[in-house]
Amino acid sequence: MNRTDYLIIGNSVCGVNAIEGIREYDPKGEILVLSDEPFENYSRPLISYYLGGKISQQQTRFRDESFYSDMKAQLLVNNPAVFLDCRNHEIKVSKGRKIRYKKLLIATGAKPWIPAIDGFANHLEGIFTFYSMNDAISLAQYIQSLNPHNCVILGAGLIGLKAAEGLLMRKIPVTIVEMADRILPNTMDVKGSEIFQSYLVRHNSAFMKNDTIVKIESKDKRIKRVILKSGKKIETECLIVAVGVRPNTSIVAESSILVKRGIIVDNKLNTSVPDIFAAGDVTESPDFFENKHALIPIWPVAAKTGKIAGANMTGQEISYTGLYPMNSIQIFGLPAISFGITNPQPQNFEILEKYQPENNFYRKCVLRDDRIVGCILIGNINRAGIYNLLIREKISVAAFKKDLLEESFGFLMLPKEVRKHIVVGESMEV
Amino acid sequence: MVKNSKRKTINTIIAREEFCIGCRLCEIACITAHSKTKNIIKAFKGEYPLPDSAIVFEEKGHISFALQCRHCDDALCVECCITGAMTKKDGKVIYRKELCVGCWMCVMVCSFGVISPDITASKIKSKCDFCLETGKPACVEICPNEALVLKEDNEQD
Incomplete structure (x- = not known):
């Protein structure tokens, strides 16, 4: 049995800020961080820059190499948390190993949502999500080895469009399929969507709006064609599913922690169970404008709530006043x-x-x-x-x-x- | 208003618009201080490209003032930087250009609007480093009318 003062599940921007939040008030307490990924540190938004060949994998870091040792935090990569036992303050990791904590932060983030599509199967080659470093690496490798003549992207949100930019920089034309009647439906208004669409069309992307993929056809275990609701067919060997993310709440599924769409937290980032905090994309946190909880899966919220949760794990009583969606996007030199x-x-x-x-x-x-x-x-x-x-x-x-x-x-x-x-x-x- | 619960910063540059005469010497001093030669004539006559000034100068009619990075305690630009290019070092917000990819998160959250994007270069134009090399901000040093002053030891908790 391992013991630690502070246990953080998740090592992305929220977990990293929590480490810093803890260290601001407690220079000594033991910090243990669990990550289900193989990488020490990388920044999710940088995977599109990596895909586009603008930066190397090494350059996707957002903290210096000495970060974890400077912070005296122990990081266990490839170590997903598999079971939470709130009553005994324990987390089970793989191989039956248990870790006992005094304070726990759930910063497990989100996971890409994949809608039900006829013909979709996990083992099919050529279908990707675009959320993690591993996603970006496999996509880049696939493109390099196969050199597909095009790529279909399902979803014209920020993730879909950044994936499109990365591919276009590799000279692969893209077709973007979006269920809404315009692109960037959650970030922009109608005018903004139009500006970005006409800009992207000039850079070799095609859009199919008011449409979605209803069927995937494959050959030799590789995607061959997608069929749209409108009846259109697109031949492709590469499909990226980028319709959005959902809070990654699986670790609390069997616990008594209150979850709606995300884990519900109060303005101190406490969950409904004592000594357990949650922050970032996995949570529904207080909304800035209305008296309600909201899912706002963006970097600034993850960073801010992570930092406050870390501080509050040490006994501080810092309040999170809520944020609102905010996004910065630059595609082919057009900033917004x-x-x-x-x-x-x-x-x-x-x-x-x-x-x-x-x-x-x-x-x-x-x-x-x-x-x-x-x-x-x-x-x-x-x-x-x-x-x-x-x-x-x-x-x-x-x-x-x-x-x-x-x-x-x-x-x-x-x-x-x-x-x-x-x-x-x-x-x-x- | 825009301040943090814990104010540990020692040395803050304060802009006093009543005293600003609009001469913009602060910008010249900033550019010179960050040039290769640090010499105003050699820099402006012989260096290309010259660094951008890290000062945002506002002027309308007879009112003017110069603003530069406030080096906030809980700096949002550092919190929101997706690459680690914006980082805190000895209480100052330092920009490491080589790490920047031009995502403009810092531009989005800087409450003072003093981080200017260079869209073509995908980098920040210039970022106030508080003249760490000399320890004396050149803009404050040169200001002829104390429109930029250094407020020291502003420690409160």
């Missing part, structure tokens, strides 16, 4: 950033927007009661973080509404008192 509610029913919101197609400039602010609750910036993303600040601090924009969409938007457009409060900080005299 979005925050919060980007595509609301217009009746309850005030919408400001400016579009200049000739220079790919689009900016939109969604307001409720003179506060920004959502924002899209395409083309020019300079100073995007100021919008994030205005949303987070719920600052009234009534006095400078007309300036919000200016390319040169900055603190000078804010009333002097607000500006000085933000820039100088209330605790500092001038």
Whole structure:
């Protein structure tokens, strides 16, 4: 039986930030991290850069090589947690080995969701998800050895489009099949989707919207063709399923921990069971705008909640105030950033927007009661973080509404008192 | 407002717009301090490309001020960096260009909007390093009217 003060299941951005959160307050307690993957440290969003050949596998790290030793944290790779015994504070890993913890963090993240498709089978060659380093490595190897003439991607969300970019950089044309009537349906509004679509079409991608794959046909255990709901057929030897992710809650399935779609946590990142915390993509955490819980599987939430959970495992009482979706995406040199509610029913919101197609400039602010609750910036993303600040601090924009969409938007457009409060900080005299 | 529960930072650069005369010498000093020769004439006459200034200068009518990285305690840019390019070292936020892939997460979360993207290069244009080499921020040193001042030992808990 091994014992540890802090046990963290999951070694991605959330687990790593939890290590740092613990060490900020407890320099000595033993930290043990379990990972079901073979790699010491890699950044999930970097797998598309790896696929595109922009960086090596080694460069997918997001912490230095000395990180775990500097942090005095022990990492066990290839060690999935298989059973949680809350009552005895124990986790069973493979081969019947048990680890006893004082405090546990479940940071198991998400897993790709694969819809039921006729003809789909795990052993079929040429079907991939695009979530882990292993996914990216097998996809890259497959492409290198087979050199497929095209690739079909199911799902035009951020993951699907970043996979598309990676493939296009390897000169493989892609066809993207999306069930919704537009691409990036969760991140962008209609205009934003159009801008990205026309941009991607110019870079050799085709889109099939309002459509999905209903059947996969194979030959010699390799995918050969996909058949769409519309009846269209696409010959392909490569399919990437990127329709979204679901919280990876399997470790708590047989426990008494409260789970809905994700593990439910309070604003201190406690689960419903004492001494067990959860953070990141696996959780439903407090929402920023509404009094409810939400699934927001993005890096900033995983990092923030991981760090707070780590601190609270040491006995701190730091509150997580909730975040909203935010994404930064750059495809073929076109940058875009979005925050919060980007595509609301217009009746309850005030919408400001400016579009200049000739220079790919689009900016939109969604307001409720003179506060920004959502924002899209395409083309020019300079100073995007100021919008994030205005949303987070719920600052009234009534006095400078007309300036919000200016390319040169900055603190000078804010009333002097607000500006000085933000820039100088209330605790500092001038 | 934008501050953290634990403020450990010693030395913060403060912008005082009432005193800023809009001369933009801070930008010249920043560029010179990060040039190869560190000499204003040699740098501006002989170095190509010159580094970008790490200062965001705002000016409208007779109001102006210069902003640079606040080196936040719980820096969101560090938290959100997907490569580890933004990192905390001795209380300062340091940017390691070679690790950056241009994902713009830091641009997305920097509350002060002082991280400027170079879209073509997929790198950050320039990031204030608090003039770690000399220990004295060049922009503060050169400011003729104390519109940029160093506030020291601001330790509170």
